[in-house]
Amino acid sequence: MIQHVLSTLLQTIIPLSIPVIAGALLRYFIHLDTKPLTVLYLYFLSPAILLETLLTADITWTDVYHTAGFSVLNLLLLWGAAQLIGRLLRLPAAERAGLTLVSTFTNSVNYGLPLVLLAFGKLGLDKASVYVIGQMLIVNTVGVYFAARSEFSVKNAVQSVFRLPAIYAAAFAILVRSLGMHLPEGVQSGIAMAAGAYSPVVLAILGAQMISVGREKLERGVKQAFWTGLVIRLVLSPWIAALVLLLLNVQGTLFPVLLVLASMPVAVNAVVLSEKFNASPKLVSKCILYTTLASFVVLPVLITLVHP
Numbered sequence: 001m002i003q004h005v006l007s008t009l010l011q012t013i014i015p016l017s018i019p020v021i022a023g024a025l026l027r028y029f030i031h032l033d034t035k036p037l038t039v040l041y042l043y044f045l046s047p048a049i050l051l052e053t054l055l056t057a058d059i060t061w062t063d064v065y066h067t068a069g070f071s072v073l074n075l076l077l078l079w080g081a082a083q084l085i086g087r088l089l090r091l092p093a094a095e096r097a098g099l100t101l102v103s104t105f106t107n108s109v110n111y112g113l114p115l116v117l118l119a120f121g122k123l124g125l126d127k128a129s130v131y132v133i134g135q136m137l138i139v140n141t142v143g144v145y146f147a148a149r150s151e152f153s154v155k156n157a158v159q160s161v162f163r164l165p166a167i168y169a170a171a172f173a174i175l176v177r178s179l180g181m182h183l184p185e186g187v188q189s190g191i192a193m194a195a196g197a198y199s200p201v202v203l204a205i206l207g208a209q210m211i212s213v214g215r216e217k218l219e220r221g222v223k224q225a226f227w228t229g230l231v232i233r234l235v236l237s238p239w240i241a242a243l244v245l246l247l248l249n250v251q252g253t254l255f256p257v258l259l260v261l262a263s264m265p266v267a268v269n270a271v272v273l274s275e276k277f278n279a280s281p282k283l284v285s286k287c288i289l290y291t292t293l294a295s296f297v298v299l300p301v302l303i304t305l306v307h308p
Contacts, residue, residue: 067127
């Protein structure tokens with residue numbers, strides 16, 4: 001067991017940690033500005049990798065149904081757990097909103113896709129693509145609602161979804177596949193080249209963001225919510241995800257891929273929502289930092305246990 005965990009650590013986490021550390025060092029020593037890189041990631045690299053993956057993905061309609069069902073049911077259970085625990089602990093409204101963001105949204109894009117590719121290969125990445133598209137939709141709709149129910153606007157949420165070029169890339173890929181068409185070889189090669197740049201760039205961004213978040217000290221009242229968020233994201237969420245997958249009778253490579261993606265650390269986008277709607281941003285940023293650091297130990301163990 002220990003040997004397998006160490007092997008997984010060397011094969012997956014160590015390669016991923018190199019661009020993460022590089023991004024952190026660049027941010028710390030030369031104050032790397034991640035905004036241009038984030039624009040590059042959102043408007044070029046993310047659509048490229050989704051387009052490349054979906055055009056060649058080995059997925060079935062059963063995979064799509066299972067992934068959609070899992071995404072919705074897992075989200076509802078995590079939301080319910082966060083709300084119940086928050087009320088039992090009598091957390092203020094802002095901390096409950098922050099705890100909900102911490103519990104429900106994972107870093108499945110920036111961190112999850114490169115990890116899945118290393119751990120499960122191209123087939124794993126194919127299976128992950130449907131889940132990632134769903135998460136983009138959920139974060140920009142349900143995520144806004146969780147962060148600020150009093151300020152939630154369906155119109156603005158829908159508009160935010162259609163500002164994401166990755167959604168259009170996914171729709172285009174689905175259209176091309178459904179019509180049985182193929183892109184010209186030169187275009188396909190260019191998309192593949194851009195998709196290859198995705199992992200190192202987004203992981204460097206993640207490293208830089210880890211240095212930026214979580215520097216401020218937490219007030220005494222927020223610490224309880226912080227530790228609760230860590231327990232839900234690192235301990236409870238894998239068990240809930242496994243339960244949902246078993247209930248849906250998900251099998252094959254899709255099972256470990258969805259389980260790992262649902263067990264990722266807190267999504268960096270969560271702190272953006274928390275800051276915008278005052279949903280305890282200090283709590284969310286601390287949870288991002290510490291769940292990401294803990295994931296370097298937790299995820300190799302989980303991958304070892306579920307790897308087919």
